[in-house]
Amino acid sequence: MIPRQILTESQTLLSSCRGLNQNLDAFGRAMDWGKDPDNFPVSKGYKRIRRINRALMETWFREISLVDIDTLPDEGGILFTTWHPGGMIDPMLMMTAIPGSLTFAAKHTLFKMPIIGRVVRAAGAKPVHRAQDSNVTEGDNTNRSAKNSSLIESLGDAVATGGRVAIFPEGVTHLEPHPVRLRTGAARILLHAIRKARDEGHPQPHVIPLGLHYSDQHRFRERVSLQVNQPLPIPPLPGEVGAPEPTAEDVEEFGEQAHDRVWCSVITEHLRMEMNRCNQAQETWEDRELVWRARRMIHVHRTLANQAPKGPLPYDKALLGSRRVRAAWQFQAANDPERTEKTESRFREHHEEMNQHGFRSWEITNREERISKRSLFKNMVYWIWSISWMLGVVSWGAVIGSIPPYMFTRLVTNKLGKNESNKSIMGTMKLLLSVLVYPIWWLLISVPIGWFIxxxxxxxxxxxxxxxxxxxxxxxxxxxxxxxxxxxxxxxxRLHLKLYARASRSWRALRLGFKLRSGDVDWESLLKTHASLAQELATIGAGLVLPGDPDWLDPKPGVDDWQVVRSR
Incomplete structure (x- = not known):
């Protein structure tokens, strides 16, 4: 009974504070999660778990943007695929955002955990047996393969009859800035589903890659976007005209299975390319950050030229901007590598200098306003106002109610984080521990404090x-x-977080204003270099057809964005 009480209490308390969150979607409105499809019933147990998930996601993230959710096909089962950078946060977000009932494949060890096991069962997950989760003998390995084959058939049956299944083809969560090696499980599920759907007269199933984008999935109150892409075109099935053909060596080695294997390999490769494209994969996190910095610089440059709205962009719009920068940058790197290398070198040097001074792109474009007495006075008032409230009942409530469970959660996650294999699920561990620890702490202290008052x-x-x-x-x-x-x-x-954010912004603005007044920075040189680089970066894409343009055509499967960029 205790786990159920804790989950119920978590849902109640999380729901009670959701109303204070003004940044749930890109425009500060309460999230509209969409309606479940009428042709596929959703169980009450699944709805309860999803309701808790939504409360958790709305609390964990400060902004959630859903792109093209309304474009999902009305008929036919759907196999969703995406990369796996966020541990259990990935399926929780997908379950939260995608209408209908989703079936997941989860590693079988999760089903053995006391509380998590009950949750994943209630969510309709199916166990997958991975070799890395246990030490297996040859006999155990055969048994594991048989269980996974049965799982593939079970998931394929669900997709064939109109169900919605979500799978992570990589098979593992990770910290890489790009999808890692894909397994063929998703392709095998799809092949089984299509064959069964045709045999039983059901509509054709679809496979849809999803884009999962986090500003930082392991930190509290960051931003996230889930983006639905177009269904992947499906080649003719094995044995049909135009189907991928195996080599003679494959036929000799695998016999009748060779045609299925080569078909699954082709689908897996197409999925790999699509997942790289829709998740904006880069070789390193440094390259990924470079694209985002270039996107910010271009946005500020266009804002000053009245070509873009002022202020920060919603996360989904910012992602489109970074996708455009990535496509233009890679296109130029392929066609003019010398110029690209020079620009990148200047760009890195400039931003290293910016980091040394603690400046951001949008902070150096209006120096006169930032150093004005009016601006300094306004930020001083905001800072004093925020701090004065924080020193009162708001912060005392936050300190008593949040600091002890926060320190406990931090202690546990830091200890677990020393194990390299746990680093990719730090956000998951923080979230799950918080769901359990915070309500327990609140229940323990509420009665004595209520009595004391x-x-x-x-x-x-x-x-x-x-x-x-x-x-x-x-x-x-x-x-x-x-x-x-x-x-x-x-x-x-929640109030403390808002006040702290306001106080931090005001304090940073004050420090920046005084620093700009001091004359320690060669302002003219820095601004000149910044403007020159921004102009050059904006020029790269000025004569190109890029993602988001009216005449842009999405690439075919197996082709990245930059490969279909063309000059105007």
């Missing part, structure tokens, strides 16, 4: 404190006070 026998009643709120609260019955305090912990934590 409002009970007639509390020693606090004999102390005359200079406060307006405490005498008012003392008039409540202490059991009611305990309930009020229980609800106050998540609310105070």
């Amino acid at each position: 409002s009970s007639p026998s509390s020693p606090l009643q004999d102390v005359n404190l200079p406060s307006i709120i405490l005498p008012l609260l003392a008039g409540f019955p202490w059991p009611l006070m305990a309930i009020i305090v229980l609800l106050w912990w998540p609310l105070s934590a």
Whole structure:
């Protein structure tokens, strides 16, 4: 009973503080998660788990953007595929965002965990047996293969009859800036589903790659975007005219299975290219960051030229911008490598200097405004106002309600993070521990604190404190006070986050203003270099047809964006 109580309490408390979140979607509105399809029923258990997931995701992320969710096919089962950089956050986000009931394949060890096992079963997940999860003998390996073959048939049956299945073809979560080696499981599921659907007269199933984009999946209150891509075109099945043909060596080695194997290999390669493209894969995280910095610089440059709206872009729009930069950059690297290398070298040197000064692209374009007395006074007022509230009941509530469970969660995750294999699931561990630890802590402290504030026998009643709120609260019955305090912990934590963010922005603006006033920075040289680089980067894509343009044509499977970029 305890796990169910904890989950219920988590849902209630998380839901109670969701109303304070003003950045759930790109425009600060409460999320519209869409309607489940009428032709595929969703169980009550799945809806309960999804409701908790949505509360968790709306709390974990400060902005969630869903792109082209409404373009999902109305008929036919769907096999969703994507990369796996976020541990359990990936399936939780997909379950949260995608309408209908999703079936996942999860490693079988999760089903043995006391609480997580019950959750994944309620969510309709199916166990997959991986060799790396246990030490196996030859006999065990044969048994594992048989179980996985049965799983592929089970998932294929679900897709064939109109169900929706989500799978991570990589098979493992990771920290790489690109999808790692894909297994053929997704292709085998698809092949089984298509054959069964045709045999039984069901609509043709689809395979749809998803884009999962995190600003940082392992940190609290970051941004995320889930993007639906077009269904992958499916080649003729093995044995049909135009189907991929195996080599003579394949036929000799695998016999009748050779045609199926080569078909699955082709589909897997197409999926690999599509996942690289829609997730904007790069060789290194440094290259990925370079693209984002270039995107920011171009946006600021166009804002100054009144060619783009002022202020930060919604995350999905920023992702489109980075996709355009990536396509243009790779196109130029292939066609003019010498110029690309020179530009990249200048760009890296400039941003190293920017980092040394602590500047960002949008902070150096309006120096006169930032050093004005009006700006400094405004930021000083904001900072004092935020700090004064933080020193009151808001921060005391946040400190008492959040610091102990936060420190415990941090201690545990830091200890687990020393193991290299756990680093790719740090965000998952933080989230799951928080779901358990915070409600338990709130329940433990609410009763004694409620008694301490409002009970007639509390020693606090004999102390005359200079406060307006405490005498008012003392008039409540202490059991009611305990309930009020229980609800106050998540609310105070959220308010504290907002006040802290405001105070941090104001303090940074003050420091920046004083630094720009000091004359320690060669402002003219820095601004000249910045403007020159921004102009050059913007010029690269000016004469090209890039993603998002009206005349842009999405590449065919197996082709990356830069390969279909063309000059105007």
